[in-house]
Amino acid sequence: MTELLIRNGTVYVPAGPRKADVLVSDGVVTKVEPGLALTAEGTEVDARGKYVLPGAVDVHVHSRDPGFPEKEDFGTLTAAAAAGGVTVVLDMPNTVPAVDSAGVLESKSALARSKAHVDFGLWGLIRSSTTPEQLESMAEAGAIGFKAYLAYSFSLSRKQVLYSPGDDDPDLEPPADYGTLSRLAPVVARLGLPLAIHAEDPTILTAFRRPVLTYTDLLDSRPPDAEAVAISAAAAVARDAGANLHVAHLSSAVGLKAAEDAIRAGTALTLETCPQFLLLTADDFDRVGTAMKMLPPVRTAADRAALVDGLKRGVIGMVSTDHAPHTDEEKSLSFEEVPAGSPGVQTLYLSCLQLAKDLGDVWLAPQWVSRAPAEFAGLEESKGCIAPGFDADLVIVDPKMRTRVRPEDMRSRQRHGALNDHEFDFAIDEVYLRGEPVTRGGKPRGRMVRPALVAR
Numbered sequence: 001m002t003e004l005l006i007r008n009g010t011v012y013v014p015a016g017p018r019k020a021d022v023l024v025s026d027g028v029v030t031k032v033e034p035g036l037a038l039t040a041e042g043t044e045v046d047a048r049g050k051y052v053l054p055g056a057v058d059v060h061v062h063s064r065d066p067g068f069p070e071k072e073d074f075g076t077l078t079a080a081a082a083a084g085g086v087t088v089v090l091d092m093p094n095t096v097p098a099v100d101s102a103g104v105l106e107s108k109s110a111l112a113r114s115k116a117h118v119d120f121g122l123w124g125l126i127r128s129s130t131t132p133e134q135l136e137s138m139a140e141a142g143a144i145g146f147k148a149y150l151a152y153s154f155s156l157s158r159k160q161v162l163y164s165p166g167d168d169d170p171d172l173e174p175p176a177d178y179g180t181l182s183r184l185a186p187v188v189a190r191l192g193l194p195l196a197i198h199a200e201d202p203t204i205l206t207a208f209r210r211p212v213l214t215y216t217d218l219l220d221s222r223p224p225d226a227e228a229v230a231i232s233a234a235a236a237v238a239r240d241a242g243a244n245l246h247v248a249h250l251s252s253a254v255g256l257k258a259a260e261d262a263i264r265a266g267t268a269l270t271l272e273t274c275p276q277f278l279l280l281t282a283d284d285f286d287r288v289g290t291a292m293k294m295l296p297p298v299r300t301a302a303d304r305a306a307l308v309d310g311l312k313r314g315v316i317g318m319v320s321t322d323h324a325p326h327t328d329e330e331k332s333l334s335f336e337e338v339p340a341g342s343p344g345v346q347t348l349y350l351s352c353l354q355l356a357k358d359l360g361d362v363w364l365a366p367q368w369v370s371r372a373p374a375e376f377a378g379l380e381e382s383k384g385c386i387a388p389g390f391d392a393d394l395v396i397v398d399p400k401m402r403t404r405v406r407p408e409d410m411r412s413r414q415r416h417g418a419l420n421d422h423e424f425d426f427a428i429d430e431v432y433l434r435g436e437p438v439t440r441g442g443k444p445r446g447r448m449v450r451p452a453l454v455a456r
Contacts, residue, residue, distance in 0.1 A: 001026055001040045004392065004435045009047030012054065012366045013386055022052055024392040027434030032386055047396050050429060053366045054386050055087025055118075055393030056349050057373040059144075060248055060272060060320035062341070063089075066111060067096025067160070072325045072413050074115035077345065078446055080323075080411040082438040084346035085395035085428050087118045088374075088383055088449060089323075090144050093125035094152075097159035100125040102137035109142070109448045116446025117438050119393075121377060123147045123196070125161070127154050128176045132187040142450040144377050145194035145246065146184075148176040150230050151202035163295075165206055175202060178233050185241035193451065194270070194376065195238060196246040199230040199255065200296065213336050215285040218297050224252035227296060231255055235262030235269060244268045246376070249322045251277050251296040253306035260315055270376055271316045273307050275344060275351035276418050278319070280304070290331050292418045294324065295340045311368065312359055318372040319352050321345050325414035343412040349395065350403055350424040357425060362399075378451025392435040401427035 004024040011020045013032055021036035022029060038044065058081065065073040081089050091112070093099035099108055105122055112120050124138035126148040135146060152161050154173040164172060181195070188195045204226040212218050231247055238245035239262070247259060250273045263269050276294065281301045285292050292298055310316040324341030331338055348369055356364040374384025382391050405422045407415035431439045438445070 003038050003040050003042030004432070005036060005038050005042060005044045006047050006052055006394065006396070007036070007044060009050050009052035009396065011052040011386055012363060017363050022386060022394065024435040027392055027436070029386060029388055029390050029392050031388060045396070045430070049400065051397040051399060052386065053085070053395045053397055054370040054384050055395055055431065055433070056085055056369040057088040057090070057377060057379065057384055058086045058320050058323065058345055058348055059090045059318065059373045059377060061089045061091055061323040061345055062094070063091045063112070064095065064325065066108070070413070071327055074112045074120070075117070075444070076411060076413050077323070078115070078117040078120070079441060080343065080346040082117045082431055082433070083411050083428065085349040085397070085431050086345050087393035087431065087433050088121065088379065089118060089345065090121040090123060090377060093123045093147055094149065094161035098125045098154070098161055099123065100127055100130065101134055102141040105138055105141045105143060113446065113448065114444065116444050117441065118433055118446050119449050120446055121449045126176050126180065126184060128174050128180050130180070130184060132184065135184060135187050135191065139191045139193060142448060143193065144451060145196055146188055147196040147198070147248070148181060149198045150177065151175050151200050151205050152198065165202070165209060177202070178237055181234055181237045185237050185243040189241050189243035194246040195243045196248050197230065197234050199234065199247050200226040201229040201233070204229060211336070215282060215335070218293065219282060219299065222295065222297055224254045224299065224303070227252050227255035228258040231258040232262060235259070235265070235267040238269070239265065239267040244270065246270045246272070248272060249274050249296060249320070250307065250316065251303065252299055253303045256306055256310045256315070270318070271310070272318045272320045273311065273316050274320060274322050275348060276342065277304060277307050278311070278355055279351060279422065280418065288418055288420065290333070290335060290338045291342050291416050291420065293335065293338055293340050294322070294342055294418070308355070318376060319348065319368045320373070321348050325412045328414055328416055331414060331416060342418040343410065343414045344417060344419070346410055346412065347405055347419050347422070349428065350426055351419070353397065353426045354424045379449055381452045383449070392432055394432040396429040398427045398429045399425065403427045
């Protein structure tokens with residue numbers, strides 16, 4: 001038996017922060033209390049003056065692996081996650097090939113295990129042609145939940161999710177729509193897994209289509225009403241089926257209002273938003289540049305204020321990143337040509353610590369990025385908490401050191417992200433995955449996580 005003892009830190013436990021030591025045996029937390037000592041061979045770490053936090057669970061990342069490893073693979077994704085205190089990443093299914101069957105999910109899991117420096121889970125894809133049997137088999141294979149990309153077609157030859165409005169190519173399967181959700185939501189409800197949506201209504205996007213040459217064009221082409229309408233319609237379907245609806249990357253004030261209306265109407269609905277929507281506004285584009293091109297877009301100061309307020313009130317329960325890197329070369333193209341997306345997993349914890357501090361309670365951050373997302377993903381028995389019996393996924397944070405986001409420190413393949421040059425009043429000191437340090441790289445040790453309580 002090997003042990004790790006982290007002494008003298010301020011530990012975030014389920015009841016809140018407390019001065020305590022954390023004893024870890026064979027990768028599992030065994031005791032959290034003052035005055036502990038090693039009982040076997042092991043390592044002691046002095047965390048005096050520092051925070052000891054549970055590792056973050058990022059419920060929304062895009063590894064690009066397989067298909068586009070030059071943009072990102074599981075090795076670089078999880079190295080960036082480890083550097084930022086994220087010890088579980090949940091990878092979205094729109095890789096190439098898309099994760100639309102149990103076989104693809106199992107193949108992707110094997111690939112990820114060979115490269116991952118932190119633990120990972122996998123979302124399954126809902127296509128317009130998806131069958132109940134496919135959902136059941138993906139759930140059996142360990143899917144965290146299912147994601148429907150409203151307004152996005154599916155290339156049958158490339159096995160790829162694509163945004164291609166108005167294209168009548170016979171190779172393109174029509175997008176999953178509200179009819180698809182109505183047909184499959186009862187199955188998802190029975191399986192006990194979340195039904196996630198990319199919330200943009202295709203009819204509104206079609207009505208506002210235009211050439212996207214400037215940031216203003218981007219905003220005009222993706223109006224917030226598209227988000228609100230998609231949330232309202234999907235919520236009605238989910239409510240009728242008894243499914244748990246999850247809205248990915250909430251970006252707007254009207255989207256938040258639609259979600260709150262749905263919750264009041266009785267929909268079981270969870271919301272995630274992202275640091276870029278909480279820290280940036282459209283006015284930042286002139287400073288940030290094409291790294292800020294993403295979908296949905298960063299919107300107005302009023303939208304940001306509404307999202308921060310929703311997070312503070314607890315209506316928005318978690319913060320994820322929508323980590324979606326491309327190569328720096330791709331992101332240096334003209335605005336019209338540059339692909340949408342930005343890295344973010346490495347700065348998730350720091351972003352939320354800063355936001356929580358600015359709101360007056362730094363201890364909100366581990367709730368947003370660790371406890372709530374672990375419970376959402378069905379991992380509440382092993383992740384998201386520092387308590388006996390939980391995996392020793394631990395993050396030591398120094399609240400007296402500052403961090404400036406610099407490309408040379410980023411571990412994703414895309415070094416220049418939307419939060420370049422942001423400064424935070426915290427620094428990640430060390431990160432442990434099941435009691436072993438992971439910030440320095442080394443042999444991949446990540447495992448696939450599965451929801452603990454899934455009805456079969």
